[in-house]
Amino acid sequence: MRVELVHITKRFGSTVAVDDFTATLADGQLIALLGPSGCGKSTLLNLLAGIIPVTGGRARFDEDDVTSWPPERRGVGLVFQNYALYPHMTVAQNISFPLEIKKVPKPERVRRINDIASMARVEELLDRRPDELSGGQQQRVAIARALVKQPRLLLLDEPLSNLDARLRLEMREEIRRVQRETGVTTVFVTHDQEEAMSISDQIVLMRAGKLQQRDPAQTLYHNPVNRFAAEFLGNPPINQIKGRVENGLFRTREGGVGIPLPINAACGNRPAILAVRAESFVLDEGGFPCEVAELFEIGKEEMASLRVGGAVVRAYLPLEGRSGKGDTVRVRLKPRGVFLFDEKTGERL
Ligand SMILES: Nc1ncnc2c1ncn2[C@@H]1O[C@H](COP(=O)(O)OP(=O)(O)OP(=O)(O)O)[C@@H](O)[C@H]1O
Ligand SMILES: [Mg+2]
Incomplete structure (x- = not known):
């Protein structure tokens, strides 16, 4: 019925x-x-x-x-x-x-x-x-x-x-x-x-x-249509970084590194949230730098906490034996699992 x-x-x-x-x-x-x-x-x-x-x-x-x-x-x-x-x-x-x-x-x-x-x-x-x-x-x-x-x-x-x-x-x-x-x-x-x-x-x-x-x-x-939907689904919870888009780069609120966006980001210069799933980071020599804050294992998965600008994100990355706490690694974002939301309304941009 x-x-x-x-x-x-x-x-x-x-x-x-x-x-x-x-x-x-x-x-x-x-x-x-x-x-x-x-x-x-x-x-x-x-x-x-x-x-x-x-x-x-x-x-x-x-x-x-x-x-x-x-x-x-x-x-x-x-x-x-x-x-x-x-x-x-x-x-x-x-x-x-x-x-x-x-x-x-x-x-x-x-x-x-x-x-x-x-x-x-x-x-x-x-x-x-x-x-x-x-x-x-x-x-x-x-x-x-x-x-x-x-x-x-x-x-x-x-x-x-x-x-x-x-x-x-x-x-x-x-x-x-x-x-x-x-x-x-x-x-x-x-x-x-x-x-x-x-x-x-x-x-x-x-x-x-x-x-x-x-x-x-x-x-x-x-x-996900909005920030709430992105937050509600997924484990670990989706990473969220505050900032704004400038010339195709995402600038964190604290400044520092610009994150190249793998998705269309025609959203003007308004305050936005960059949301990234933990599986959407990949190691890439040509990528943007972040500092390894912590390394840990969840079941058979290797997980890292990374410092990006002033934000800390969680990423599935195979760093074991290659990098340790305090090292700088270079990563890029996959297009899948990366979203921009309006900081005020939470709507998808
Ligand atoms: N008989 C009632 N009289 C007054 N308010 C009610 C009544 N039943 C539900 N509410 C209110 O309506 C809202 C929705 O309640 P509801 O029980 O549908 O939530 P729920 O999503 O099932 O929550 P939970 O996951 O905790 O079971 C709540 O704010 C609740 O306090
Ligand atoms: Mg109920």
Whole structure:
């Protein structure tokens, strides 16, 4: 099912939780809704589910305008941020519950519970109660319960936040698999950029209630629309140097060396931020000089802190055995992973 949000706004008193949000979510995709705490992700999910009414704007599911539809009419499966299972019910009863409410006859109920339990890999657990399950198992039951209704839209609100790192990784793959198998359009809320990058077809990036960018992970990473998007994705965080462009060179605010830009820099002489990903530096005899401030290793990668003008940046450079702390090295920037942003507005230049 395709979801269309048109100028959706939600106010709580003076708080604008979702601000004039317009986006289309394509049928059958897994969309990661990404943004910092408090940016309006859960609110947007609750608006999609119909649990809270919009202040303004319209929501469409395929051809249906569902803006004023109650939750039960929308055909949405929702897994909450703290995916509470009913503690006094067995796993089978938990999964069965939405079907009982819909008055699905018993034989069909049994068939659907077994199907979904097998897909979510909880078929061995059907007779247990939630307190007899691990976090990951509870998680799978919550997803099975949301899917058993055969929703048109599956909404998952930070479903992995209570799990340890390894289980998170595993469950991420599981969710991806179940989503592919069912083909259900899914919105997956997270504030973890790495999770969003690894799981989604598209990332919807939000900030303070506003849509920033909606793109596949790689596009967002390689072509951020603004400074916030560039900062939010990537590890280590993108380097940022303050200064301005003069005759194709970037002059740091503190003066000193001019950095030759590998990208088109027709942006006048206004204060700007040069943003460079750590992998976008290369050693080059003909490049600009910087001082090695620190050398360290992260896993199998060699990383250096470099002093450029007054700024310190982090770069993946193979310096081991060649240069040490305090040495001067010459580097240039690759065109990929280098961006200029307006210092005031953060817009891409
Ligand atoms: N029922 C409510 N009444 C008043 N303000 C609310 C209500 N629900 C949310 N808000 C406010 O709306 C904003 C968005 O909240 P929301 O829960 O959607 O954020 P979030 O992106 O899900 O954050 P988190 O990552 O921490 O879960 C916040 O400023 C929050 O305080
Ligand atoms: Mg939330």
